[in-house]
Amino acid sequence: MTLLVSGDRVSDTLVIDRPLGEGAFAEVHRVRHEYLGWQAMKLFKRVASLEETRRMLDEARLLSTLGHPNIVRLFDANTVRTPEGLRGFFTMEYVAGGSLERLAAAHKSMVPRDLVAEVMTQIASGLAVAHDQDPPIVHRDVTLANVLIGYDGSGMRVRVSDFGLAKRADPFTHLASAQGTYAFMAPEVMRNQGYSCASDVWSVGVIAYLLLTNRFPFHQGGEEFSSFSFGRFNRSLLPPSSYNDEVDADLDRIVLATLELDPQNRPATAQFLADALRERAESLAGAAAGVPNSGTSGVSPATGEPPGPATRRPVRPPTERARRLAEEALALARSPGELDRAADLMEEAVNLSPYLRDRYLSKLTLWRRGVMM
Incomplete structure (x- = not known):
């Protein structure tokens, strides 16, 4: 049982929509801000005093100093009264696609090499900003x-959270x-x-x-x-x-x-x-591109591919949930003013299914740019 449930009001502008996940120390909810739309809210579970609340909100203060596209954006930090007493929380950007756990599970076995390399690069870019602080x-x-x-107008965007x-x-x-x-x-x-x-x-x-x-x-x-x-x-x-x-x-x-x-x-x-x-x-x-390479990349100058067979693994059909999300997104995108919501649904779908990623990623990217085709 979570501390807050759907419909609970956190503030004058913030209402709980649904749970997104839960750990030992906190639960995460999707919340709707009256003016800013969907956000994610992290609510600390085991905080009993104002002093402890402030200590737990150190995460929020750290995040607020690290402005980078590969670090989740922070919006607000405060406390809220729950059935278990006062608890600290902060709100951050809502990423509909979910965590890397979901992407890994969708592939079942091994995630494609180039996708892994891109994920690594973006994680490292976000962490680099934190590591560059003094201290x-x-x-x-x-x-x-x-x-x-998640995904924006340029394609996949990884956020360290x-x-x-x-x-x-x-x-x-x-x-x-x-x-x-x-x-x-x-x-x-x-x-x-x-x-x-x-x-x-x-x-x-x-x-x-x-x-x-x-x-x-x-x-x-x-x-x-x-x-x-x-x-x-x-x-x-x-x-x-x-x-x-x-x-x-x-x-x-x-x-x-x-x-x-x-x-x-x-x-x-x-x-x-x-x-x-x-x-x-x-x-x-x-x-x-055919540029001579004397380095140690171990790739073929002619093809840019690693040595060995370049066979493509068969892609499994989407799950029922992923298919339903994609269909709902396609239908919603045809309604005026609903492109952002459609993109959120498609973002969930493509991270649940490599098949849907191959089919709809370019469409999702266009939607994030505000282009409907």
Whole structure:
């Protein structure tokens, strides 16, 4: 049972619409603002005093200082009375497509290489702004659930969300205390040696490896998710291309660099990771255009493709829910003034189904530009 339910009024302008998700410390609702439309509201569950409320709202204050297209935008922060007492909340932009968990689940096995590379690049770009602060802000909980996938007029836009564990690092050591989600936690964090920007980079590497191979790094098949232990780092880490022949040598190298056990050997901040990914993208683009390439990309100069078979995996038909969302979006788009709502519905649909993404992504992008065709 959530603290607030559909129809509850948060303020004079804000009303609860429906729940979006729930974690140990907070629940997230879609809310309607009387003037600004749909927003997402994060409501803290375990706050009993005004002092604790202010401490929990540190996330909101951190977010408000980081204006970047790959970081979820913050709108407001306040408190609201619930049946359990006063609770802190903040509102942020609503991303209809949902989290990277939804996108990964839609593909079932492995997410296409170029999509993973783009997701990595945009996550790194958002985190780079936090890491560039003085002292750096480290996220400490970069997971599939905390990366949102939406679409605007230029295409896919990834937003890093849930800076609930974010903390400014010590100005001298550039380390922060260790918290986060176990499966995405860097080895040094597990050793209680503190969290750094390189620890955030590790988490991005875990996401990339998981999306490319459908398995966690250093994790053997048949083990339960809950069996993650420090001992797994004694195993050799195979490159993603061992499981996925779409992965080129440069992407192998970049992902493996993020998963170096010694943080000194990883990209020191997300900016270094973003730069490496952009260099790879430029190398691939040059190879596709027939530009000679003496680098180490491992792609064919003639085709711009990685070596090995370039077979396209069969795309499963959409689920009933995804199909229904797409049909509702197409119908709604024909009604005057409903293009934004139609785009939100289609955004959900394309993140639920690779088939619908292939079919309707270009239409969704046009809708986000305000163009109806």
